Amino acid sequence: MSEVIAVVIFLSTLFILLGLGVWVGAALLTTAIVGMWLFTSTPIGDAMAVTIWSEQSSWTLTALPLFIWMGEILFRTKLSETLFKGLAPMLRGLPGGLLHVNVGASAVFAAISGSSAATVATVGKMAIPELRARNYPESMIIGTLSGAGTLGLLIPPSISMIIFGVTVNESISKLFMAAMIPGLCLALLFMTYIVIWALINKKTFNPIIDAVDTESLAKRLLDLMPVLLLIGAVIGSIYSGVATATEAAALGVLGSILLSMAQRSFTWSSFSESIMGSVRTTAMIMMILMGAGFLSLAMGFTGIPRALAETIGAWELSPFALIAILTLFYIILGCFLDGLSSIVLTMAVIEPMVRAAGFDMLWFGVYLMIVVEMAQITPPIGFNLFVLQGMTGKDMGFISKASFPMFCVMALFIVILALFPGLATWLPEILSK
Amino acid sequence: MLRTLSTVLDGIYKAGAAASGALLILLCSLVLFSISSRMFGFYAGGATDVAGYVMATSTFLALAYTFRSQGHIRVALLIQNFHGTRRRVVEIICLSIMSVVMTFLAFYMYRLVYDSWDFGERSEGADAILIWIPQLPVAIGAFLLAVSVIHTLIQTIFDYDVVNPETSEHEGPNEV
Numbered sequence: 001m002s003e004v005i006a007v008v009i010f011l012s013t014l015f016i017l018l019g020l021g022v023w024v025g026a027a028l029l030t031t032a033i034v035g036m037w038l039f040t041s042t043p044i045g046d047a048m049a050v051t052i053w054s055e056q057s058s059w060t061l062t063a064l065p066l067f068i069w070m071g072e073i074l075f076r077t078k079l080s081e082t083l084f085k086g087l088a089p090m091l092r093g094l095p096g097g098l099l100h101v102n103v104g105a106s107a108v109f110a111a112i113s114g115s116s117a118a119t120v121a122t123v124g125k126m127a128i129p130e131l132r133a134r135n136y137p138e139s140m141i142i143g144t145l146s147g148a149g150t151l152g153l154l155i156p157p158s159i160s161m162i163i164f165g166v167t168v169n170e171s172i173s174k175l176f177m178a179a180m181i182p183g184l185c186l187a188l189l190f191m192t193y194i195v196i197w198a199l200i201n202k203k204t205f206n207p208i209i210d211a212v213d214t215e216s217l218a219k220r221l222l223d224l225m226p227v228l229l230l231i232g233a234v235i236g237s238i239y240s241g242v243a244t245a246t247e248a249a250a251l252g253v254l255g256s257i258l259l260s261m262a263q264r265s266f267t268w269s270s271f272s273e274s275i276m277g278s279v280r281t282t283a284m285i286m287m288i289l290m291g292a293g294f295l296s297l298a299m300g301f302t303g304i305p306r307a308l309a310e311t312i313g314a315w316e317l318s319p320f321a322l323i324a325i326l327t328l329f330y331i332i333l334g335c336f337l338d339g340l341s342s343i344v345l346t347m348a349v350i351e352p353m354v355r356a357a358g359f360d361m362l363w364f365g366v367y368l369m370i371v372v373e374m375a376q377i378t379p380p381i382g383f384n385l386f387v388l389q390g391m392t393g394k395d396m397g398f399i400s401k402a403s404f405p406m407f408c409v410m411a412l413f414i415v416i417l418a419l420f421p422g423l424a425t426w427l428p429e430i431l432s433k
Numbered sequence: 434m435l436r437t438l439s440t441v442l443d444g445i446y447k448a449g450a451a452a453s454g455a456l457l458i459l460l461c462s463l464v465l466f467s468i469s470s471r472m473f474g475f476y477a478g479g480a481t482d483v484a485g486y487v488m489a490t491s492t493f494l495a496l497a498y499t500f501r502s503q504g505h506i507r508v509a510l511l512i513q514n515f516h517g518t519r520r521r522v523v524e525i526i527c528l529s530i531m532s533v534v535m536t537f538l539a540f541y542m543y544r545l546v547y548d549s550w551d552f553g554e555r556s557e558g559a560d561a562i563l564i565w566i567p568q569l570p571v572a573i574g575a576f577l578l579a580v581s582v583i584h585t586l587i588q589t590i591f592d593y594d595v596v597n598p599e600t601s602e603h604e605g606p607n608e609v
Contacts (some may be wrong), residue, residue: 021512021523023505026531029538045541053545053568056490059481065457065488243468250464275454283499284506286492343495
């Protein structure tokens with residue numbers, strides 16, 4: 001059988017299985033088995049067992065369940081209330097008022113949680129009813145939330161970032177360093193958008209403004225103190241080199257339990273719910289990783305990644321053109337696949353090409369988080385949209401329209417990131433010295 | 434009869450998930466233990482190796498429960514437009530494919546344990562534990578997953594009302 005036919009069979013197996021609705025992990029695993037059978041004569045089953053075992057028991061990956069657990073615990077605390085009350089007085093003076101709390105609270109929560117769905121859900125729980133009560137326009141409440149929720153994946157810790165790091169063998173600590181400044185810049189860009197929007201719509205935008213409260217700044221900071229301490233423990237310990245990502249995650253779990261005890265929201269039932277929730281999420285992710293790990297081994301044998309890297313290399317595209325094409329590609333892919341699956345599935349093919357094109361992998365990781373998140377707020381499949389649909393009861397069309405300006409802000413940020421790669425690469429360089 | 438068996442099986446998957454939860458707590462404690470060992474300067478040996486094994490075990494034991502509670506991700510673009518019998522047929526095809534692959538996986542995970550046991554293989558870390566010990570629960574988890582997929586397949590064929598994805602109350606995947 002000629003190589004070309006084998007490649008066609010291999011790729012169509014993948015697309016048919018995924019399209020049919022076979023669970024992603026199983027679809028990837030099946031494709032990998034077919035690929036190994038077509039392209040190698042190694043014992044397939046044994047290679048599969050060894051690959052899966054060594055990946056699933058690796059120390060780097062242990063950060064994943066722990067960060068998931070941490071997020072699950074925090075989701076069940078009174079943190080959404082704390083964040084809203086602590087940040088509202090500081091941000092309400094800006095044009096756009098409390099809309100900025102959506103962005104601010106998302107950025108702060110993102111710094112202790114690795115998930116964008118959890119960020120949207122936690123911030124929205126408090127912010128949606130409060131903003132509605134003050135007559136803020138629905139489309140802006142939803143738009144800012146779904147956009148800012150994406151910071152959950154960008155600002156470290158980030159679950160997708162861990163998966164990217166494990167997939168391409170880059171240091172997770174360094175990726176966490178690289179993502180910080182871009183995350184903050186994107187948050188500022190969201191806020192700038194809100195300010196501009198508020199100035200343009202000055203006449204129609206009339207939210208109810210609360211009476212100025214007399215609480216001192218010191219008191220407000222004291223309210224936010226537990227959260228700031230937790231951020232310090234998790235991100236601080238990684239940045240200072242005191243702890244690895246896994247150790248920081250374990251400290252984070254401990255810190256979150258203490259925080260929920262301090263807030264008197266710790267109960268045994270919420271604790272066991274948090275465990276069952278994280279066990280489910282972990283199993284879901286690991287199932288995809290299992291398939292993807294073995295698939296990338298099989299993919300190596302097919303020669304597709306090398307051929308693709310050579311073809312793209314021969315076109316001699318400028319880095320900007322390549323990034324533009326990739327961005328388009330990921331946004332289209334995001335219409336069919338969820339974020340995690342699109343990361344693991346494409347990296348098996350795209351990694352050699354990206355490396356050959358001379359991109360810094362830390363920079364690329366940051367870039368990838370943003371595009372994947374952009375894909376996640378575009379219909380028909382977009383998890384932030386689903387979460388908001390559940391929370392607001394609005395239909396998908398309305399929510400995606402409301403999110404569209406944020407999508408454009410993120411697209412603008414990609415351009416900025418491409419023009420100033422230092423945003424991502426500077427901090428890791430400084431910190432690892 | 435079939436339903437009683439199904440309830441018993443669901444109980445087993447749930448027990449697997451509970452064990453997985455306990456292992457998650459153990460994983461966290463192990464990592465905290467290795468941090469404190471460094472801070473206070475006592476010896477914690479292969480804690481990092483063991484942490485990896487605990488994670489693998491924890492993950493695999495929860496796979497079946499996650500599958501039964503619809504926690505795994507699939508591409509819903511096509512199937513969400515299918516209803517009634519058509520949907521049932523597609524579900525049967527998907528579940529059959531998955532049953533075969535998961536049985537294949539379970540068998541080779543078991544072979545891995547057998548080989549490790551046969552050769553008396555030990556981990557490379559400081560503790561040099563016999564590697565089949567952590568591999569065994571992993572194989573059990575893979576086996577449970579295969580059982581749960583076949584279980585769902587049989588229900589889809591003979592007792593569709595119980596597992597009908599269009600009507601059943603399910604939690605859905607917790608995406609990140």
